[in-house]
Amino acid sequence: MRLTLYTDYALRTLLYLGVHADRRVSIREVAQAYGISENHLVKVIHHLGKGGFIDTLRGRNGGLMLSRSPEQINLGDVVRHTEDDMALVGCMAPPGKDSTRAGEGCVLASGCTLRGLLGEALGAFMTVLDGRTLADLLRPYEIRTLREATPGIEKKTANPTPKAAETAE
Numbered sequence: 001m002r003l004t005l006y007t008d009y010a011l012r013t014l015l016y017l018g019v020h021a022d023r024r025v026s027i028r029e030v031a032q033a034y035g036i037s038e039n040h041l042v043k044v045i046h047h048l049g050k051g052g053f054i055d056t057l058r059g060r061n062g063g064l065m066l067s068r069s070p071e072q073i074n075l076g077d078v079v080r081h082t083e084d085d086m087a088l089v090g091c092m093a094p095p096g097k098d099s100t101r102a103g104e105g106c107v108l109a110s111g112c113t114l115r116g117l118l119g120e121a122l123g124a125f126m127t128v129l130d131g132r133t134l135a136d137l138l139r140p141y142e143i144r145t146l147r148e149a150t151p152g153i154e155k156k157t158a159n160p161t162p163k164a165a166e167t168a169e
Contacts, residue, residue: 004084073133075130088118
């Protein structure tokens, strides 16, 4: 199973918003942090907003935020929302979805063992994602790395104590 770049961008966007849950962020900021196209990201953001995963606000004080807490954003739901086609092989495509992939011409289509096996594997894959939330991905490494990758935002550093400042000189 290989997720699309679209889903990859959606998950990365949610991670970034989870790390910066205390403020609104811009599409440009997310794109710069990951080095990805703003144009591609706009479509992903719009779709995540329609799915109720993020809130978007236009204008001077606008930006993006998670629409609910990271604990309430299920990764399986995100993948199902962003993946257009979960069919691993053509014969698994829903009827009418894409006539070129719907298994026409395959002599095994009516009782294929491979199709059943792949369906079971896809089910296991989704079961793992269904058991995880965005909060499970927000670990110290991700938080630290995404805070450091935040473009144009001042990094908050603790002021050295007078004793430490003296030793530094």
